[in-house]
Amino acid sequence: MTEPIDGAALLNEVEAFHRRFNAFPSHAAYVATVLWDAHTHLLDCFDSTPRLAFLSPEPGSGKTRALEVSSTLVPRPMHAVNASPAALFRAVADETGRPVILFDEIDTVFGAKAKDANEDLRGLLNAGHRRSGVSYRCVADGQGNQSVVPFPSYCAVALAGLGTLPDTILARSIVIRMRRRARTERVEPYRARIHEKEGNELRDQLAQWSEQVSEKVDGAWPEMPEGITDRPADVWEPLLAVADAAGGQWPERARAACVELVTAVDEDDRASLGVKLLTDLRDHVFPGEAAVSTVEILHLLNAMEDAPWGDLDGRPLTARGLSRMLGEYVNGKGKRIRSRTIRIGGQPTKGYHVEDLADAWARYCPAPPGPGLQESVTPVTTPLTPMLTSDDEVTVEGGCNRNGAVAPAPATTAP
Structure with missing residues (x-):
């Protein structure tokens, strides 16, 4: 033995x-x-x-x-x-x-x-x-x-x-x-x-x-x-x-x-490129915002030093690339995430809305880095409440904020 x-x-x-x-x-x-x-x-x-x-x-x-x-x-x-x-x-x-x-x-x-x-x-x-x-x-x-x-x-x-x-x-x-x-x-x-x-x-x-x-x-x-x-x-x-x-x-x-x-x-090593995109949108682009224009999203993402967006195979992320990547995910209604028309200062422009992204954030992204950030991005009924005129267009009352998105209209007080 x-x-x-x-x-x-x-x-x-x-x-x-x-x-x-x-x-x-x-x-x-x-x-x-x-x-x-x-x-x-x-x-x-x-x-x-x-x-x-x-x-x-x-x-x-x-x-x-x-x-x-x-x-x-x-x-x-x-x-x-x-x-x-x-x-x-x-x-x-x-x-x-x-x-x-x-x-x-x-x-x-x-x-x-x-x-x-x-x-x-x-x-x-x-x-x-x-x-x-x-x-x-x-x-x-x-x-x-x-x-x-x-x-x-x-x-x-x-x-x-x-x-x-x-x-x-x-x-x-x-x-x-x-x-x-x-x-x-x-x-x-x-x-x-x-x-x-x-x-x-x-x-x-x-x-x-x-x-x-x-x-x-x-x-x-x-x-x-x-x-x-x-x-x-x-x-x-x-x-x-x-x-x-x-x-x-x-x-x-x-x-x-x-x-x-x-x-x-x-987390950047474990996550797919799509999850990285969703996470960066949640943590660095949308906090405090109800909607952000495509132009401003690309500006913020491509300027991030510790992210891949400014150099994807030698080229920065484009509006078409953003649309393609986000289109792989669906919103809370089961429809593909896509840009909508947002009116900023009365002028129409393409952009994305927080309520279309919130479901994908909850399902795919790691926990936010802090409770303060989590509170700022999880509500989809923020004070920046838009009036939905169709599936493709979002109209928001008010002026422009730091992202070129939309700020709330001034509150009124009853006499």
Whole structure:
């Protein structure tokens, strides 16, 4: 009978191995990476697998080294810098020899220059997050006939690259924001011919330990930290299950790392471009206003320094682009959000009304940054009450306010 392995002690050794060669930005990053390494040996115990993303703004930040070290610790590592989607489909579909994909330089695949050229790969990475995920492809039989074949897509993936990732992949990822080492930070030089063997010895121990705890981990429902729900909970569930199986300080450390890394992911990274637009309209354009002209909306959005609107693929947001993006959402009446005619100082102009946006704000946007702001934007029956003359036109009495929208008419007092 095989002697039981102390899971907590083993994970400590794996962490120490990473710390020899990797200068991660936080303790939470080490915890997440170690648990991710371990979870690759227990993949069939989970309903999903998180992507581990090492991202940085500049080269030379240790992303490739992080993948190299992890490659010594996971089963059947497959380095996929230049792998074609077809090769990956075939490799992942082999469930008996399913690899762990380590994808370096991912920015060359999903960066601005690639445009939409790699949608097949994006689909594979998205579908493979779930154990039930499959990718359908047409396969020829050599005689001119083709049939639709489902390729299993479930596999563990670690990514490294500059910048960010597509929203759909980012939402399925544990993000480690890498940075260049400071002069005071020291790591041991990594030499594959020497240190790969050391990592493989730990890998074999992880494989043996995973066999011992697989029944305990399979079907486990780890308790999530307060406030971790929905997609983040889905992403972290396998790692917390591994930590609980290891015991020691790992359950506590894992939950602390979960909260820290989920919180560190900026809302702008998680949200789609449409949600960013809705949120910026709510927080920076419409507070205190009942209606704002399209011209003024574009002026305010394009002037925001920390927003993408002034440079969307080299061009600022236009009225047509604004209309297209908002038209993807519906108002409280189930109709697409669109501009209406607003009369400002008696002159007609196109613009948007708060009551058309309020329902989308409530459904898609994160909570406002403060109670004061929330109170200022949530009421749709503000003192700036318009007289609706049709579905397409809004007439508001009064003068112009700071947005070129509409100010309330002067109040009258009964004699």
